[in-house]
Amino acid sequence: MRTGKGKIMTRHDMIERVGLQYITENIEGGEYSYIQEAGSRENLEKAVGHKVEHFKLDIRFEDENVVILIETKRKFIDSDIKQLKEYLKEEHALHTGKKVICILANTSDDKIRVWKSFIDDEHLLKNETVLDNMEHYKSLFYFNRQNDREKVLKNTYALNETLHKKDIDERLRSQFVGTALLYIRDVLKRLGINAITSETRLQLRKYWQCLTEKQIRSGIEETLTNLLDGSDNKSLKIELLQKNVLNDQKVKKLKVEDWIDILDEIVGNIYKYINTDSSEGQDILNLFFIAFNKYTGKADKNQAFTPDHITNFMCRVTGVDRTKRIFDGLVVLALFWFRQWFWRSLIAIISTLLTLKRKRCVKRLQRNIFMELRLKKRLSVFQRQIC
Numbered sequence: 001m002r003t004g005k006g007k008i009m010t011r012h013d014m015i016e017r018v019g020l021q022y023i024t025e026n027i028e029g030g031e032y033s034y035i036q037e038a039g040s041r042e043n044l045e046k047a048v049g050h051k052v053e054h055f056k057l058d059i060r061f062e063d064e065n066v067v068i069l070i071e072t073k074r075k076f077i078d079s080d081i082k083q084l085k086e087y088l089k090e091e092h093a094l095h096t097g098k099k100v101i102c103i104l105a106n107t108s109d110d111k112i113r114v115w116k117s118f119i120d121d122e123h124l125l126k127n128e129t130v131l132d133n134m135e136h137y138k139s140l141f142y143f144n145r146q147n148d149r150e151k152v153l154k155n156t157y158a159l160n161e162t163l164h165k166k167d168i169d170e171r172l173r174s175q176f177v178g179t180a181l182l183y184i185r186d187v188l189k190r191l192g193i194n195a196i197t198s199e200t201r202l203q204l205r206k207y208w209q210c211l212t213e214k215q216i217r218s219g220i221e222e223t224l225t226n227l228l229d230g231s232d233n234k235s236l237k238i239e240l241l242q243k244n245v246l247n248d249q250k251v252k253k254l255k256v257e258d259w260i261d262i263l264d265e266i267v268g269n270i271y272k273y274i275n276t277d278s279s280e281g282q283d284i285l286n287l288f289f290i291a292f293n294k295y296t297g298k299a300d301k302n303q304a305f306t307p308d309h310i311t312n313f314m315c316r317v318t319g320v321d322r323t324k325r326i327f328d329g330l331v332v333l334a335l336f337w338f339r340q341w342f343w344r345s346l347i348a349i350i351s352t353l354l355t356l357k358r359k360r361c362v363k364r365l366q367r368n369i370f371m372e373l374r375l376k377k378r379l380s381v382f383q384r385q386i387c
Contacts, residue, residue, distance in 0.1 A: 009110045009131065014059060014070060019134045022061040022068075032060035034090040047093040054086045066138045067091060068101045076104045076113070085119045101137045116140055139275060147281045148273035155269035156291045162265055166258050167250050174293055175245050179220055180266055186223040196272040201264060208260045216259050217246050 011030075015023055027033045034055045038044035045051055061068040069091060071084045084102050091100055102115045114128035125140070127147050163173050191207065193200045208216065224241055245251060254262075270288065275281035320326065 007110050017131050018061050022063045022134050024060045024062050032057045054083045057087045063134050067098045070103045072105050072107050074108050075106055099141045147275050149284050151273045152288050183220045183223045
């Protein structure tokens with residue numbers, strides 16, 4: 001499972017995280033020997049063209065044409081990069097055509113360093129700070145999207161301002177953006193677009209320019225309909241989508257140019273920097289919706305989803321899968337008790353304040369009466385002295 005910041009990451013944790021089914025080992029201890037793979041040291045040195053110093057890689061994973069090489073250290077240093085480079089060269093020599101991810105990983109904490117294809121500064125993936133699964137590393141080759149939390153959060157405010165200018169009601173903005181993200185992903189897949197660049201953004205704009213407003217809305221509905229295939233209450237969910245978003249009068253008033261401006265901004269400023277196939281990407285998407293809802297003044301009560309790696313972990317802990325039904329009777333009850341606690345606490349605070357105020361008033365009154373009595377007593381003594 002995903003380790004937390006600063007937690008120890010064992011070899012077992014790494015294998016479980018990337019995927020036990022993808023591990024390839026050819027010697028005892030679960031390591032991978034390139035001499036064993038080549039048949040002999042002589043064969044390996046002939047393949048790489050020089051004498052080899054390091055040939056036992058700690059962990060190797062393979063799925064289709066993607067390979068992940070992990071070299072573990074208690075606390076890696078820059079000089080360890082040379083050893084990993086040697087493994088990469090041996091990998092290329094024996095398995096030509098493979099796409100390779102190289103990782104240096106600490107066992108004393110969860111720090112990692114990741115390179116794609118080559119080990120140099122240009123191919124260092126600075127945003128890859130958490131060990132992820134095989135599907136995520138495969139996606140780095142098939143779709144050029146890098147997680148960038150800072151850019152997403154920075155662009156969130158600008159997107160909300162755009163929707164405000166287009167007169168999209170605050171109460172449905174979060175749902176509107178959520179459906180747009182799913183629609184964009186579907187369009188990219190159908191058009192075979194594997195990277196967000198200035199050229200592909202222009203291609204998308206030209207694609208949407210050929211559609212009418214109604215066709216764009218129909219495309220969004222079709223995307224959601226296909227995604228909900230096999231879902232319980234599918235027709236009801238589609239009906240709610242139409243009622244809450246697509247059939248909203250302000251959404252129906254959007255012109256093609258408005259749709260293009262909105263969709264292009266989501267593609268270039270949000271979607272480009274979130275890889276939802278990774279755990280980190282889902283965390284960023286969750287943060288995006290949390291931040292986005294703050295800008296709407298909480299008019300949109302839509303809640304962001306819980307990332308897959310969290311739900312998967314909870315399912316493993318509780319032994320729950322998709323065949324189980326869970327009754328969570330405390331969901332509404334918890335809200336009820338919170339409200340009760342809130343109001344009782346508020347009443348208690350007000351009562352305490354009133355009591356303190358009342359006590360102060362009583363003390364002040366007592367002090368005034370005492371002072372008045374003392375004054376009268378002194379006045380009486382003074383009068384007797386005069387007489």
